[in-house]
Amino acid sequence: SRPASSSTRPAVSPNSRPQVNTHTKVLDTTHGRILCIADIRGRLSGLNDLAREANAKAIIHTGDFGFFESNSLDRINDRTLRHLTMYSPLIPSTQRTHFLAPDNTSQAIRATVDISLLSEFPLLLSGQLKLSVPVYTVWGACEDVVILEKFRAGIYNIENLHVLDEATTHCLDVGGVKLRLLGLGGALVPHKMFDNGDGSATIAGGQGTMWTTALQIGELVDTAQRVFDPTETRLLVTHASPGREGIMAQLALVLKADLSISAGLHFRYASSYNEFSVQSDLEGFRHKLIAGKEAFDKVWDSVKQQVDTVIDEHQRVLLDKALSVIERVPNAQGPEEPSWKNCWNWNLCDAAFGSLVLDVKDGRISAELKSQGFNYAYRRTATPSNIVPTPNSTTSSLPNATSNPPTKGSTPIQAEKPLSPHPKEVRSPLVPVASGKETPKESSPSTPPPKSNGSGTPAPPSDKAEKEKQKRKDKKERKDRERTEAKEKEASTSEEKADPALNAPAPAFASAPTSTPASVPTPASAPELKSGKATPEVPSADVREGMKSPTTDSTGARTPTSKRSPRHPWTLFVKLPQQSTEADVRTFFGGETAGVTKVTFLANKGFPHQRARPFVYVEFGDDETMKAGLDKNEEKMGEGTVSVQIATDREERADRGGVRGGHRGRGRGFAARGFAAAGLTRNTPHTNGEARES
Numbered sequence: 173s174r175p176a177s178s179s180t181r182p183a184v185s186p187n188s189r190p191q192v193n194t195h196t197k198v199l200d201t202t203h204g205r206i207l208c209i210a211d212i213r214g215r216l217s218g219l220n221d222l223a224r225e226a227n228a229k230a231i232i233h234t235g236d237f238g239f240f241e242s243n244s245l246d247r248i249n250d251r252t253l254r255h256l257t258m259y260s261p262l263i264p265s266t267q268r269t270h271f272l273a274p275d276n277t278s279q280a281i282r283a284t285v286d287i288s289l290l291s292e293f294p295l296l297l298s299g300q301l302k303l304s305v306p307v308y309t310v311w312g313a314c315e316d317v318v319i320l321e322k323f324r325a326g327i328y329n330i331e332n333l334h335v336l337d338e339a340t341t342h343c344l345d346v347g348g349v350k351l352r353l354l355g356l357g358g359a360l361v362p363h364k365m366f367d368n369g370d371g372s373a374t375i376a377g378g379q380g381t382m383w384t385t386a387l388q389i390g391e392l393v394d395t396a397q398r399v400f401d402p403t404e405t406r407l408l409v410t411h412a413s414p415g416r417e418g419i420m421a422q423l424a425l426v427l428k429a430d431l432s433i434s435a436g437l438h439f440r441y442a443s444s445y446n447e448f449s450v451q452s453d454l455e456g457f458r459h460k461l462i463a464g465k466e467a468f469d470k471v472w473d474s475v476k477q478q479v480d481t482v483i484d485e486h487q488r489v490l491l492d493k494a495l496s497v498i499e500r501v502p503n504a505q506g507p508e509e510p511s512w513k514n515c516w517n518w519n520l521c522d523a524a525f526g527s528l529v530l531d532v533k534d535g536r537i538s539a540e541l542k543s544q545g546f547n548y549a550y551r552r553t554a555t556p557s558n559i560v561p562t563p564n565s566t567t568s569s570l571p572n573a574t575s576n577p578p579t580k581g582s583t584p585i586q587a588e589k590p591l592s593p594h595p596k597e598v599r600s601p602l603v604p605v606a607s608g609k610e611t612p613k614e615s616s617p618s619t620p621p622p623k624s625n626g627s628g629t630p631a632p633p634s635d636k637a638e639k640e641k642q643k644r645k646d647k648k649e650r651k652d653r654e655r656t657e658a659k660e661k662e663a664s665t666s667e668e669k670a671d672p673a674l675n676a677p678a679p680a681f682a683s684a685p686t687s688t689p690a691s692v693p694t695p696a697s698a699p700e701l702k703s704g705k706a707t708p709e710v711p712s713a714d715v716r717e718g719m720k721s722p723t724t725d726s727t728g729a730r731t732p733t734s735k736r737s738p739r740h741p742w743t744l745f746v747k748l749p750q751q752s753t754e755a756d757v758r759t760f761f762g763g764e765t766a767g768v769t770k771v772t773f774l775a776n777k778g779f780p781h782q783r784a785r786p787f788v789y790v791e792f793g794d795d796e797t798m799k800a801g802l803d804k805n806e807e808k809m810g811e812g813t814v815s816v817q818i819a820t821d822r823e824e825r826a827d828r829g830g831v832r833g834g835h836r837g838r839g840r841g842f843a844a845r846g847f848a849a850a851g852l853t854r855n856t857p858h859t860n861g862e863a864r865e866s
Contacts, residue, residue, distance in 0.1 A: 194399050195334075196343040197230075197306060204229040204346035208528040210435030210520040211312070214238025214291030215261045218523065220304045226529050230305050230344060234435040234520060235312025235357055235411030238291035240380075244316040245287060247370075248380035250278035256290050256314060256380070257281060258765060261524060263289050265800070272765040274758075293319075296330055303332035310336050310357035312411045313436065317370050317377030320357075324375075336409055338374055338392035341399055347532030352404040354396055354427055358384040359436070360412035360419060362467045366475050374490070384412065389423060389497055390490030396427045405537070408432040413519050415445065418464020421457075422500045425511055431537070432517045433528070441543040442521045442528060448513040454504065457512060461501045468498050547795045550741055553820065740770075742798040745819040746788040749812025757788055760809055767797030789819055 199206075207228035212218060213236055223231055240248075248256070257263065257271050271281055287294060295301040311320055322328040323335050334342055336355025344351040358376070365386045369378035374387040396406075408429040413436055414420035424432050451457045472495075483491060502509040518528050518539070526543035746757065754771045761768055770791040792798040798818075805816035 194341045194343065196345060199229040199306075199344055199346040201345070202347065203533040204344075206230050206232060206344070206346070206351075206530040206532065208232045208234070208433050208518065208520060208530060209523040210234040211236040211438070211522040211524075212238060213259060213261055213522075214240065214293065215523075216292040216296050216303075217301055218261075219307060222523065222527065223305045226527065228305060228529065229346065231307045232353070232407075232409060232433060233307060233309035234409055234433055235310050236314055236435070237309050237311060238293050239311060239315040239319040240287060240291040241294050241297065241316070241319060242287045244319070244380070245282070245285070245290075247316060247318065247378075250282070252314060252380035253281060253285065254278065257285055260290050262292070269762045269765060272763060274763040296333070297328065303330075306332045306334060308334045308336055308342060308353055308355075308409070310355040310409050310411055311382055312357065313359035313381060313383070315357075315377065315382050316380060317375065317382050320375060320377070320382070321372060324373075338388045339395055341395055343404065347537075348535035349532050349537060350401070350404040351532070352399070352401070352406045353409060354392065354406060354429070355409040356384060356388065356392055356420075356423070357411055358382040358388070360384050360417050362419075362471050365468070365471060366479055386494040387487060387490045389419075390492070390494035392423070393426055393493040393497060394490060400428075405430050410434045411436050413437055414517055415443070415450070415519055418461045419468060419498065420464075421447070422461050422464060422497050424515055424517075425500050425502075425509070426497045429511070429515055432515065433520065434517070435520050435522075437519055439519070439521050440525050440545055442526050442541050443519045444516070444539065444541055446513060446516050447511070454502065454508065454512060457509075458501055458504060465498050465501065472498075547799075550795060550798075550818070553818075555820070739819060740791045742792040742795055743819040744790045744792070744798060744801050745817045746790055747815040748786045748788060748809065749814065750810050751786055752788075752809075756809075757790060760807075760814065761790065761801050761804060766801065767793040768801075769793050 205226060205228045207223055207226045207230070209222060209231065210233065212233060216238060219231060222228075245253070254272070257268065260268075263271070270276070271284065292301060296303070319328065320335065320337075324337065324339075334340075336342065336353055337357065338355075341355075342353045344353065359382070361383045364376065364383045367383075368376040368385065369383075371377050371382075374385060374391050376383055376385045376388075406427060406429045408414075408424050408427055408431070410420055410423075410432065411434065412420050413434040414424050414432055415434070416437070420434070447457045451460075479491070502512070518541070520526070520528055521543055524544075526541070528542075529540040531538040531540060748757070754773075757771050758764075758766070758768050768790055770789075772789040772791075774787040774789070790801065792801060802816055802818065804814065806813050808814075
C-alpha cells in the first residue's frame with residue numbers, strides 16, 4: 173500500500189510573508205536588450221559571458237538554475253543525482269562516462285561527485301563569482317527547496333540575483349515599456365499539486381526536485397491582481413510550457429499575460445508561437461485547456477475532503493483563486509478570447525543550444541531567436557538506394573553510367589523509371605516505357621469490347637461474377653503463356669542467343685529485335701497475349717530512330733533498387749578484434765549514457781583461411797551521440813583495436829569502386845566516409861574502400 177500523502181499536513185499560512193513584494197528597476201529609458209535563457213544547470217559563470225555576447229542589460233532565466241550547495245548532496249536521492257551528473261555542463265565528457273558506467277553504483281557516484289561538479293552556486297554565494305547584470309529567475313524541476321526557502325526568508329541575498337516567485341514580482345522600465353515580470357517555478361505534476369514535500373507555505377520540493385502547487389498558483393494570481401496596472405506589459409515566466417500544459421495556458425489567461433517565456437522541453441530549437449498560429453480554431457485551444465482541467469479535477473476529487481480539513485482562511489482564499497484558474501475555459505459561443513491571438517509565447521532550448529533576446533526600443537519589443545539546431549551533415553553522403561522518391565515522379569534522376577555505350581547498329585533500350593511504385597512488376601527488358609503513363613489495356617479477340625455508357629467512355633461491367641470469371645481466365649492464359657515462353661527459351665540455339673537481331677523478325681509485342689522460334693505464330697494469326705499490363709504500340713523504324721535517348725553519360729542502366737528499408741541515419745559499422753557480446757559493445761561505447769539504441773551482429777562470411785572478426789552495426793539516438801561513438805575508432809578492446817566507421821549501403825560502396833575479385837564480386841567492405849563529411853575533423857585519414865590490387 174502507498175504511504176499517506178503529505179498533502180494532509182497543515183502548511184504555514186502565507187500571511188506570515190508579505191502579500192506583495194514588488195520592485196521597479198530602470199534599465200535604460202531609451203533602449204535595452206534582455207537576454208532570455210533556460211537550463212543554465214549550475215554553470216553560473218556563463219551568465220556573464222552570455223550577457224556580454226548579447227549586449228544585454230538583464231537576463232531572464234526559466235528554471236534549473238543550479239540552486240545547490242555542499243550539504244544539498246545529502247538531500248538529493250540517487251536517481252536525481254544520476255540525472256544531474258548526466259547533464260551537468262561542469263563535468264567533462266570522459267569523466268561523465270566513468271561516473272555513469274553500468275558497473276558504477278549510486279554509492280560510488282555519491283562518493284566521487286562533489287558540489288563543484290554540479291553547481292557554481294557556492295561561488296556566487298561566497299562572493300567569488302559576481303553577476304555583471306541583473307538576473308531574474310524562477311526555479312526549475314531540479315533544485316534544492318531548502319535554498320529557495322532561505323531566499324524567501326531573507327537569509328540568502330545575492331547582488332543582482334532576483335528570484336521570481338508567486339509573492340515576488342519585478343517591473344523593468346526599459347525602452348519605453350514597463351515590463352511586469354510574473355514568475356512560477358517548478359515542474360507541473362498534477363498528482364503533487366496538494367503536496368508540499370519538504371517546503372513550507374506555498375512552495376514544494378524534496379530530494380533535489382521541486383514542483384508547482386495549487387496554493388502557489390493561487391498566490392501568484394493574488395499578487396498579479398494586486399499590482400495590476402493597465403500601462404504595463406505583462407510577461408509570465410514559467411518552467412513548465414503553456415504550449416503543452418493546459419493549466420499553464422489557463423494561468424496566462426487569468427493573469428492577462430501579453431507575453432510568456434518557458435522551458436522544460438529540452439529541444440534543440442526554440443519555438444515562437446501564439447495559440448492562433450498552432451490551433452486550427454478556438455475549439456482546439458479549448459480542448460487543450462479542458463484536458464488540463466480534467467487532469468486536475470481527478471486529483472482534486474480524491475483529496476478535496478482532506479484539504480478542506482487542514483487549510484486555514486487565508487489558504488482558502490488562495491485555493492479559491494487557484495480553482496478559478498482551472499475553471500477558466502473560453503466559451504465557444506461567447507466573444508472571442510483576446511489572448512487567443514494577442515498573447516505571444518516562447519519556449520526556449522537549453523542555454524547550451526540557444527537563447528532569445530528581447531530588444532526593446534521606443535515601446536516596441538523585437539525578438540531575436542537563436543538555436544544550435546540539428547546537424548544534417550550525414551545526409552551529404554546519402555545514396556539513391558536510401559532515398560524513396562515520390563511515386564510517378566518525373567524528376568527522379570538516372571544513375572551514373574556503369575557500362576559501355578551501345579554499339580553501332582544496336583537498338584537503344586530506354587531505361588525504366590527509377591524505383592517504380594510497383595516493385596513486384598516484372599517487365600521484359602526489351603519493352604520500352606515511352607512515358608510515365610500506361611497505354612489503355614486492349615481486349616483480346618475472345619473478349620467482347622466493353623459497352624459504352626452513352627458518353628463515349630466504356631461502362632464498367634455490372635455483373636460481379638462476370639468480372640471474376642474474366643479475371644480467372646486472364647490468369648490462366650498468363651500462366652500458359654509463361655510456361656510456353658519458358659520452353660521456347662530452353663529450345664533456343666546458341667546462335668540465336670548470340671545475335672538474336674540477325675535471326676528473327678521483331679514480334680508485335682517488342683520494340684527491339686529478339687529471338688522468335690518457329691513455333692511462335694506470326695502476329696497476324698496469333699491471339700493477343702494478355703498480361704494485365706499495357707504494352708505500347710510498335711513504332712516504325714524511322715520513329716524509333718527519333719526515340720533514341722539523348723547523348724549523355726547514362727547508358728540506360730537500371731536504377732539500383734533495394735527491398736530493404738532505409739538504414740537508420742545514425743548507424744556506425746564496427747569491426748571488433750575478437751568475439752564479443754552486445755553488452756561488451758555497449759560497454760565499449762560508454763554504457764547507458766552513450767545513446768546506443770540497437771546493436772546488430774552480422775553473420776561471419778569470411779574465407780575459411782581468414783581469422784573470424786565479428787562485424788556489428790551500432791545505432792544511436794541522435795547525431796551527437798553517433799559522433800561521440802565515432803571518436804572510439806582505433807581504441808583498445810581486449811588485445812586488439814576496434815575499427816569504427818559510418819555505415820553505408822552496398823550500392824554506395826560499389827559506386828566508389830570498393831569491389832574486389834572473387835566471392836561473386838562482393839565489395840571489399842563498408843566504405844568509411846571522411847570525418848569532414850560528418851561535420852568532424854580528424855588527423856588520421858580513413859580509407860574509402862578502394863579496390864585491392866591483385
